[in-house]
Amino acid sequence: DAKTTQPPSMDCAEGRAANLPCNHSTISGNEYVYWYRQIHSQGPQYIIHGLKNNETNEMASLIITEDRKSSTLILPHATLRDTAVYYCIVRVGAAGNKLTFGGGTRVLVKP
């Protein structure tokens, strides 16, 4: 699976949009981009995934560049409960394949 690069930490203001970048320059054509988050002392929570088109769900939006070498997770209106470590992962195909977690981005939402 392709490796990803994320900033180690970032702060954002409550109520504002949070834009979390991820670089995956070695991604191959059959690899999906997944985002998970982990709130302190809990198991990771699935957020969203995509292949090449932008995706949106009730939690977030995922913007993937046309060359697929990077993506951005957007939390439209950050709340204090969004404080967590956010992991960007690329993986071949379906959920039967394992997820490999990198360092993630520690996001702190401030009032």
Next chain:
Amino acid sequence: GAVVSQHPSRVICKSGTSVKIECRSLDFQATTMFWYRQFPKQSLMLMATSNEGSKATYEQGVEKDKFLINHASLTLSTLTVTSAHPEDSSFYICSARGVSAYEQYFGPGTRLTVT
């Protein structure tokens, strides 16, 4: 979304004893489950992949005789840490392939402390 539970949420055991952790998919059948370990301030590390009815596949460096995994049914996988030592103290997390082929759901984790 699909729910994965783990039991116990916390366990303290003495060095040399064994401890079993259960992982259950509550509202779906999971043919594939995964076990992760997370040390403080570190990321999750995959230990093994478990397929129902077959032997688990362990990641490099994980001792299969120390970390016994059983996936006897479509809703239950267990991880047994045998002859536990203080260095096995960690946060153990399971996950299961969800009803959607592209989703994987995680349990809340089990914090193991070996004294």
